[in-house]
Amino acid sequence: MLQITNLVSAIGRVEILKGLSLHVKAQEIVTLIGANGSGKSTILNTIAGLVPVRAGAILFEAKSIAKLAPDKIVREGISLVPEGRQLFSPLSVLDNLILGSYHRYGKLSKADWDEQLSMVYELFPVLKDRERQLAGTLSGGEQQMLAIARSLMSEPKLILLDEPSMGLAPRIVEEIFETIDELRRRNLTVLLVEQNARLALDIADRGYVVETGQIVMEGDCADLKRNTEIERVYLGKTYEHIWD
Amino acid sequence: MPIMDTRHETMSRDELRQLQLERLQAILNRVMRNVDFYQKWFRDANILPQDFRSLDDLSLLPLINRQTLVENHPYGMFAVPLRDVVRLHPSQTGVGETVVIGHTKNDIYVWTNLKARGFAAAGITESDMVLVYLDYTLFPGAVVAHYGAEQLGACVTPLYNTPIAEQIQIMMNYRTTVLICTPNRAIHVVRYLHEKGIDPKKLFLRKVILVGESWSPKIRLQIKESLMVDVYGNFGVTEICIPGIASECEEVNGLHINEDHFLPEIVDPNTGDVLPFGERGELVITTLTKEAFPLIRYRTGAFTHLTANLCPCGRTFVRMANVAFRTDDILEVDGVEFIPTEIKNILSRIEDVTTGFRLVIHREGSRDRLEVEVEITPEIFQDKLGALEALRERIEEAIYERIRLKPIIKMVEPRRLEDHERVVDLRNQEHE
Numbered sequence: 014m015l016q017i018t019n020l021v022s023a024i025g026r027v028e029i030l031k032g033l034s035l036h037v038k039a040q041e042i043v044t045l046i047g048a049n050g051s052g053k054s055t056i057l058n059t060i061a062g063l064v065p066v067r068a069g070a071i072l073f074e075a076k077s078i079a080k081l082a083p084d085k086i087v088r089e090g091i092s093l094v095p096e097g098r099q100l101f102s103p104l105s106v107l108d109n110l111i112l113g114s115y116h117r118y119g120k121l122s123k124a125d126w127d128e129q130l131s132m133v134y135e136l137f138p139v140l141k142d143r144e145r146q147l148a149g150t151l152s153g154g155e156q157q158m159l160a161i162a163r164s165l166m167s168e169p170k171l172i173l174l175d176e177p178s179m180g181l182a183p184r185i186v187e188e189i190f191e192t193i194d195e196l197r198r199r200n201l202t203v204l205l206v207e208q209n210a211r212l213a214l215d216i217a218d219r220g221y222v223v224e225t226g227q228i229v230m231e232g233d234c235a236d237l238k239r240n241t242e243i244e245r246v247y248l249g250k251t252y253e254h255i256w257d
Numbered sequence: 258m259p260i261m262d263t264r265h266e267t268m269s270r271d272e273l274r275q276l277q278l279e280r281l282q283a284i285l286n287r288v289m290r291n292v293d294f295y296q297k298w299f300r301d302a303n304i305l306p307q308d309f310r311s312l313d314d315l316s317l318l319p320l321i322n323r324q325t326l327v328e329n330h331p332y333g334m335f336a337v338p339l340r341d342v343v344r345l346h347p348s349q350t351g352v353g354e355t356v357v358i359g360h361t362k363n364d365i366y367v368w369t370n371l372k373a374r375g376f377a378a379a380g381i382t383e384s385d386m387v388l389v390y391l392d393y394t395l396f397p398g399a400v401v402a403h404y405g406a407e408q409l410g411a412c413v414t415p416l417y418n419t420p421i422a423e424q425i426q427i428m429m430n431y432r433t434t435v436l437i438c439t440p441n442r443a444i445h446v447v448r449y450l451h452e453k454g455i456d457p458k459k460l461f462l463r464k465v466i467l468v469g470e471s472w473s474p475k476i477r478l479q480i481k482e483s484l485m486v487d488v489y490g491n492f493g494v495t496e497i498c499i500p501g502i503a504s505e506c507e508e509v510n511g512l513h514i515n516e517d518h519f520l521p522e523i524v525d526p527n528t529g530d531v532l533p534f535g536e537r538g539e540l541v542i543t544t545l546t547k548e549a550f551p552l553i554r555y556r557t558g559a560f561t562h563l564t565a566n567l568c569p570c571g572r573t574f575v576r577m578a579n580v581a582f583r584t585d586d587i588l589e590v591d592g593v594e595f596i597p598t599e600i601k602n603i604l605s606r607i608e609d610v611t612t613g614f615r616l617v618i619h620r621e622g623s624r625d626r627l628e629v630e631v632e633i634t635p636e637i638f639q640d641k642l643g644a645l646e647a648l649r650e651r652i653e654e655a656i657y658e659r660i661r662l663k664p665i666i667k668m669v670e671p672r673r674l675e676d677h678e679r680v681v682d683l684r685n686q687e688h689e
Contacts, residue, residue, distance in 0.1 A: 016275055019310045032307035034279045036272075221279075227307065229286045231279050232363075232546070239363050240548065241341040 014039045014202055015060070015171060020069035022059045029055040031226040032069065037171065037204050042197055044205040044213040046247050047223035053206040054096055056223070057173040061093040062086045073171070087116055092169035096176045098160040102149030106140055109148050109159055113166030133162045136195060154185030161192065171202045178209050190216055210247035214238050261377040265517045266572045273573065277312055277520055280545035285309055288551055291336040294329055295553065312520065315554065316531050320524065320541060322556040326356040326496060335359050337549050346397040348495040354602060358496060359549040367546055368501050371515050372405025375504030378513065379466060379489040381435055383410030388428060390416050390438040391469065392594045398468055398499040402437050411435070418592065421449045432461040440472035441589035444684070447483040452623060457484045466491060468500040470588065471580045490579055494557045497542055503577055511564050511576030518546045521577065522554070523563060537562040540577065588680065590618055591625040595660040597680055600629060603655050609637040609648055613674040620684040627664040629656065632671050
């Protein structure tokens with residue numbers, strides 16, 4: 014579904030991604046793990062068109078999207094849930110959701126739109142309860158749910174999820190990850206960037222390890238979890254833990 | 258036959274190329290970070306891992322061979338700290354030429370699965386009774402064949418250093434359906450049954466998997482017809498993954514290379530240049546997923562060619578032709594396995610002997626006879642008979658000490674063996 018080859022992108026004069034290749038197949042959950050500043054979020058932002066591509070190719074369903082503007086990329090079926098949610102805090106939950114489908118404004122029949130909304134509410138019942146509440150007044154977990162829900166309103170084929178667990182209590186994180194699992198059941202494809210490598214490797218099918226803008230390992234999550242280096246660096250196990 | 262790992266074994270060539278590129282870039286990044294040898298290598302070639310934008314760019318890098326590994330022995334080529342290594346396999350061709358190959362948990366897991374894949378391709382199932390007759394200490398492939406068959410759910414019996422009569426008895430008693438062994442051992446079985454007039458149908462054998470050494474189509478036919486079994490070949494090299502690099506499927510039209518883990522190239526053995534696809538040359542392998550002991554552009558010493566046309570079995574991996582001869586072939590003489598290079602190393606430590614030698618293996622009745630022809634220096638040739646006799650004994654003892662096999666030593670004048678093949682196996686010709 015998504016095929017990236019030799020991607021180079023830079024923020025200002027600093028080259029962040031140094032010729033990196035990865036792919037995501039339809040209905041797969043693929044995770045990127047790596048330390049802070051390794052370039053994981055830049056990968057998502059580059060796919061979404063927020064960071065310009067300097068070299069390399071990004072093919073989405075065999076069509077090049079490397080030079081497209083972000084709004085065109087959304088129209089192709091890719092939706093980004095940015096790090097830190099980036100909600101419209103002074104607007105209501107419903108307005109946030111409406112804005113998620115903005116590019117289809119006027120093109121979508123009322124019935125279709127209602128159906129989309131009820132699908133999203135079914136996934137996140139709490140949002141229906143808080144439909145009129147201002148987004149800024151939601152709890153952290155609810156905000157994250159709203160951010161995911163907003164991205165779903167564009168009816169994407171591929172969701173780019175950036176750090177969905179950030180700043181959330183463990184119980185809420187679990188809830189969020191359950192919804193990611195639910196997305197899989199709804200035949201959506203997810204590219205997930207997550208600090209919590211353990212959770213990410215548990216939920217995803219495959220993973221890539223990113224170090225300083227390069228990929229140093231690719232594999233099924235089960236294989237990556239068996240790698241002692243990953244255990245040490247990203248799963249926070251000490252030697253005693255590994256040996257216990 | 259069911260394909261064990263359909264996701265990989267039948268993936269489209271485009272998808273495979275993408276996966277290979279990703280894994281190649283990842284492994285180049287890893288070796289660049291973790292292995293001094295490769296760091297220097299990249300620096301000398303004045304390139305960076307990110308310069309590899311396609312699989313063809315691999316030819317920018319020089320080739321490495323067994324000598325590279327010997328020079329960096331023991332841990333110079335390891336890409337992970339030793340504490341992550343869970344198994345070491347020494348690969349010895351004599352003193353001073355030792356190489357040690359390390360494996361992480363994942364390496365072992367992948368290796369075992371690749372072997373299981375190969376066995377499944379040969380039609381082995383969980384209802385099979387498998388007998389592995391291989392030297393578990395000398396030959397790393399023995400352990401892998403063992404675990405690979407277990408992974409499939411088959412019932413495995415390990416066996417080695419057992420008289421042939423006992424082996425046959427065990428195979429009858431246990432109702433062995435699959436025999437995994439060297440071609441020579443399989444021939445041994447054929448011959449024994451023939452001599453004792455045992456009907457091969459009394460065995461329950463349905464498949465023989467040949468590993469460890471190369472074999473000719475004639476030998477395959479002989480085993481197939483005499484034992485009334487299907488015979489399948491495997492390929493691997495000790496330094497990478499023996500015998501898990503490639504295996505034959507039930508179509509028997511070449512060995513499918515596990516391309517999701519190994520990137521094959523065929524090069525001109527003299528110039529090292531990559532040859533056009535389909536041409537015959539030396540097989541060069543780049544490991545794509547190895548953690549502990551990744552090898553980039555490793556010369557295997559095997560001569561073969563590749564075929565890409567689609568196999569009726571549905572696997573999309575390219576196939577390599579059966580390897581007719583390899584430099585690191587294991588020889589089995591009277592149940593004892595050794596590598597010809599071992600003899601070379603023994604000889605190199607004996608005075609008055611030049612490097613030229615030839616191994617001739619005969620069959621006498623039910624026993625094999627190893628004859629070692631050795632070139633000796635002109636000086637000693639002109640010497641007294643006593644000196645010659647003493648030298649002959651020295652050589653004999655040195656060889657016996659190392660491989661536990663009493664050879665017959667023939668001494669010949671210098672340069673006599675120059676244009677001859679290293680190993681002449683007359684056992685099968687003499688049998689017919």
